[in-house]
Amino acid sequence: MVGPGSNLRANWERLRVVRPLALRSLRTRWTGNGLIALAVALSVTVFILFSAYFAATQQAVARRVKPLDLPGDLVVRSTAPLGGGVLTALARQADVRTVRPAVSARLLTTFGETDVLGLDPALLASNQVTLTAGRAPAAAGEIMLPAETAARAGLKPGDVVGLSRVADGQVTGAQAVVVGLGQSRFGYFAGQALMAADGLMTAFALEPNVAVVQADEADNVFKVQRFVENLTGSGAATAGLRVVTARSPETMARSLVGGVFSSGRLAVLLAYIFATLGVLNVILLSFLQRKRPLGVLKALGFDNDDLQAYLLLEGTLMAVIGLLAGMIASGVLIRAFNRYTASSFLASAGSVVTAAVLSLALLYVASWLPITLTRRASVNALLQNRRVYLDSTSACAQCGRCGGF
Amino acid sequence: MSDRLATGRPAARGHGESYGYLKGKRVSEGYQPGDPILRGINLTKKFLVGDGVVAVREVTLDVMPGEFILVIGPSGCGKSTLLSLLGGLDRPTGGEVILEGRKYSRLDENGLARLRRTSVGFVFQFFNLLGDLTAAENVALPMRLIGLTDEEIHRRTEDLLGAVGMLERANHSPYELSGGEQQRVAAARALANQPKVVLADEPTGNLDRKNGLEVIKLFKRFNAERRQTFVVVTHDRTFAEFADRVVHMEDGRVIKVEGGAA
Ligand SMILES: Nc1ncnc2c1ncn2[C@@H]1O[C@H](COP(=O)(O)OP(=O)(O)OP(=O)(O)O)[C@@H](O)[C@H]1O
Ligand SMILES: [Mg+2]
Numbered sequence: 079m080v081g082p083g084s085n086l087r088a089n090w091e092r093l094r095v096v097r098p099l100a101l102r103s104l105r106t107r108w109t110g111n112g113l114i115a116l117a118v119a120l121s122v123t124v125f126i127l128f129s130a131y132f133a134a135t136q137q138a139v140a141r142r143v144k145p146l147d148l149p150g151d152l153v154v155r156s157t158a159p160l161g162g163g164v165l166t167a168l169a170r171q172a173d174v175r176t177v178r179p180a181v182s183a184r185l186l187t188t189f190g191e192t193d194v195l196g197l198d199p200a201l202l203a204s205n206q207v208t209l210t211a212g213r214a215p216a217a218a219g220e221i222m223l224p225a226e227t228a229a230r231a232g233l234k235p236g237d238v239v240g241l242s243r244v245a246d247g248q249v250t251g252a253q254a255v256v257v258g259l260g261q262s263r264f265g266y267f268a269g270q271a272l273m274a275a276d277g278l279m280t281a282f283a284l285e286p287n288v289a290v291v292q293a294d295e296a297d298n299v300f301k302v303q304r305f306v307e308n309l310t311g312s313g314a315a316t317a318g319l320r321v322v323t324a325r326s327p328e329t330m331a332r333s334l335v336g337g338v339f340s341s342g343r344l345a346v347l348l349a350y351i352f353a354t355l356g357v358l359n360v361i362l363l364s365f366l367q368r369k370r371p372l373g374v375l376k377a378l379g380f381d382n383d384d385l386q387a388y389l390l391l392e393g394t395l396m397a398v399i400g401l402l403a404g405m406i407a408s409g410v411l412i413r414a415f416n417r418y419t420a421s422s423f424l425a426s427a428g429s430v431v432t433a434a435v436l437s438l439a440l441l442y443v444a445s446w447l448p449i450t451l452t453r454r455a456s457v458n459a460l461l462q463n464r465r466v467y468l469d470s471t472s473a474c475a476q477c478g479r480c481g482g483f
Numbered sequence: 484m485s486d487r488l489a490t491g492r493p494a495a496r497g498h499g500e501s502y503g504y505l506k507g508k509r510v511s512e513g514y515q516p517g518d519p520i521l522r523g524i525n526l527t528k529k530f531l532v533g534d535g536v537v538a539v540r541e542v543t544l545d546v547m548p549g550e551f552i553l554v555i556g557p558s559g560c561g562k563s564t565l566l567s568l569l570g571g572l573d574r575p576t577g578g579e580v581i582l583e584g585r586k587y588s589r590l591d592e593n594g595l596a597r598l599r600r601t602s603v604g605f606v607f608q609f610f611n612l613l614g615d616l617t618a619a620e621n622v623a624l625p626m627r628l629i630g631l632t633d634e635e636i637h638r639r640t641e642d643l644l645g646a647v648g649m650l651e652r653a654n655h656s657p658y659e660l661s662g663g664e665q666q667r668v669a670a671a672r673a674l675a676n677q678p679k680v681v682l683a684d685e686p687t688g689n690l691d692r693k694n695g696l697e698v699i700k701l702f703k704r705f706n707a708e709r710r711q712t713f714v715v716v717t718h719d720r721t722f723a724e725f726a727d728r729v730v731h732m733e734d735g736r737v738i739k740v741e742g743g744a745a
Pocket of ligand 1: 464530536537538556558559561562565
């Protein structure tokens with residue numbers, strides 16, 4: 079961080095010479111330096127508090143958002159029929175225990191348009207269905223309606239409903255008896271009417287467009303998922319093939335957490351930018367007040383790298399003081415919030431480390447200007463408290479029209 | 484900082500030896516004892532303000548080892564500018580400065596800083612003691628920079644503060660000292676690393692007659708006892724009696740040199 083090209087040992091010895099100077103100047107200019115440390119402390123506090131708040135929020139949301147239930151370990155869906163190839167390939171896959179073809183279709187009914195899911199009757203067994211009346215469909219020509227749909231249409235078990243489907247300009251129609259009202263336990267297909275898969279497919283000449291897959295063991299779900307995804311890539315499967323697992327984004331309402339996070343991060347980032355500007359200002363002021371002593375140090379033989387080490391050390395000390403103060407303050411606040419309010423903040427080591435890195439970066443960025451000005455200014459300019467310029471070599475710097483510092 | 488003379492913290496060794504110095508012996512090409520120790524050759528300094536101010540015009544000045552030179556002239560004639568060129572505090576627009584055979588134009592900023600560390604001592608009109616440090620720490624600072632041991636620093640600080648009569652006030656802040664006292668501490672600091680050349684810009688300018696005379700006598704004593712070379716800028720012609728040579732400047736030029744062989 080100190081002089082480019084100079085070795086570690088030289089820098090270490092440099093630090094030993096400038097350390098007492100930096101410590102002393104920290105003490106004598108404690109008002110200005112205190113302001114800098116305060117700015118750092120505030121931004122550290124804001125950062126750690128926000129992070130703790132987000133961590134708590136994230137956990138709370140994660141607790142509330144549960145993955146939606148699926149009838150199997152994986153559901154493979156497609157907008158078009160899956161085709162025998164995919165089903166056979168899946169059945170042959172080593173890690174797959176069962177593949178159950180299913181079908182999902184949008185049908186016109188006497189009570190309006192509705193999605194009907196045709197499942198293997200094994201998946202429609204009573205333990206997979208929450209019934210409010212009647213029983214689960216078991217054979218062709220039987221349908222179970224969601225309770226709300228039935229209530230809206232004034233239907234009850236025993237009623238007959240007409241179903242029809244339009245495809246390629248052809249209308250296919252069929253009738254079904256309402257045998258029960260209720261919901262399947264498969265949250266992913268919530269709100270759909272249920273029928274036996276074979277009956278539904280025969281009635282409307284449908285091909286399976288859903289496959290319910292059970293893996294041989296839970297650890298292999300991912301392998302099967304990759305297998306299906308590779309099928310899509312190889313072109314062996316129809317376009318629009320989708321694999322849904324309990325971990326799929328569509329089964330989790332993740333977007334909510336992400337939204338809270340990104341806006342909070344922006345606020346924290348802004349806090350640091352404002353803090354940097356404030357610190358830059360105070361550091362620049364402290365440099366302007368100290369041009370003469372810095373010139374004296376140069377006259378006594380401190381070289382530019384010595385002075386850079388001196389100013390950086392001073393900045394680092396203030397960053398460390400501010401960081402410690404901010405850590406203590408945020409610790410106290412988090413404890414107080416957790417104790418006296420309903421909120422639960424979660425402080426993490428990661429956020430503290432990040433705050434430390436950000437604080438040091440803040441001070442180094444803010445120290446750049448005084449360090450550069452000190453390096454470039456002639457000894458005389460500093461000694462005589464004259465204006466100094468970022469570019470001291472060219473004639474434009476000496477004309478002074480830009481003002482300098 | 485109680486009974487012992489406090490000079491600050493231990494410093495590293497050898498930090499000052501990176502430029503042309505071997506164990507205190509100065510290594511420089513082409514310099515023979517008896518040659519001028521400090522040479523200003525054709526020095527010109529032009530400031531780019533307005534139409535341009537030429538503060539120093541083609542000044543040539545050779546300073547012999549152990550000489551005591553006074554530079555005298557009206558305000559604004561370029562005395563301070565010349566002195567800062569000689570001390571490497573500023574770069575000339577033209578010409579060359581050579582200290583013990585080392586050309587300033589061949590040194591970068593850090594090289595010049597390391598040269599000042601060991602070879603040039605400065606005394607300023609406004610004393611320029613570092614307010615954060617005590618008198619003793621001010622004197623000790625240049626020695627820390629060249630990596631002397633703690634004992635050596637302590638011994639030399641005591642010796643120097645004794646020589647300028649400031650030992651009792653060693654642990655005082657500059658703010659607690661009178662102008663004359665501050666200037667004596669500043670002189671002790673300038674002499675800390677036993678520089679061959681001491682450059683003083685109106686060291687008596689802010690002092691009353693009595694204190695001013697005391698400081699000049701102090702310089703003269705160091706000059707006589709330690710064979711250190713002094714170039715002193717002043718307004719006060721009565722100090723001429725102490726000088727080996729008096730250089731008169733006017734309008735950026737040397738118009739007359741009194742005394743000495745030259
Ligand atoms: N940094 C600078 N920028 C512009 N002009 C300068 C600068 N330094 C000195 N000068 C000009 O150079 C000339 C010589 O200045 P210098 O300070 O060397 O005079 P001096 O002999 O020391 O005067 P004094 O006895 O009043 O201290 C003056 O005219 C001054 O205005
Ligand atoms: Mg002057």
